[in-house]
Amino acid sequence: MRILVVEDEKKVAGFIKKGLEEESYAVDVASDGIEGEYLASTNDYDVIILDIMLPKKNGIDVVRDLRIKGIKTQVLLLTARDTVEDKVRGLDSGADDYLSKPFAFEELVARVRALMRRKDYSLAELKFADLVLDQATRKAKRGDTVIDLTAKEYGLLEYFLRNPNKVLTRTMIAEHVWDYTFDSDTNVIDVYVNHLRNKIDKDTFKKLIHTVRGIGYILRDGEE
Ligand code: CA
Secondary structure, eight states, X not given: OEEEEEOSOHHHHHHHHHHHHHTTOEEEEESSHHXXXXXXXXXXXXXXXXXXXXXXXXXXXXXXXXXXXXXXXXEEEEESOOOHHHHHHHHHTTOSEEEESSOOHHHHHHHHHHHHHHTTOOSSEEEETTEEEETTTTEEEETTEEEOOOXXXXXXXXXXXXXXXXXXXXXXXXXXXXXXTOOTTSOHHHHHHHHHHHHHTTTOSSOOEEEETXXXXXXXXXXX
């Protein structure tokens, strides 16, 4: 799942990015309102974390203009001023939730998860056939076999499990599992999908991750 962080304070932005990446999210950072609005308009993010006090264009104007453009991505506003007025203005502009600085990182993650849930994302376990991904322990299970995953493998498997029986192109995978530093000229996606397959589909007759030649991959329970 891919998140956009719009925050001009480098330390805060870096702290959020690092923490979310440790939670297996792909994270892009914009440092002013114009850049943030541009990235939010041109990429399909799952959640946007948007500071209110930003250079060039403030967060409230950014979220208002995104909504006018028809972009419905869940937005969590951040602000240093914890006033009722700011909160009302923020929510009126079309933001989905609000968090005052300073905040505990755990709370930020909990809010992000809650926003993902509103997009019909379930919380505890993602399941497909006999494959289960436990989002609390961050481990996968195929039948009774417990599978350890790296952060990237976890992010990739989560994306597959949220989109079963659907052909996922390399572009879609890149957009939801990698950030904007991703170099599309490489075969990184294929390499990671193969790592994941070796863990998930190894020693089993029933393969779940299938290649769609020339296009990408599909999580499917059935024949090739
Ligand atoms: Ca700021």
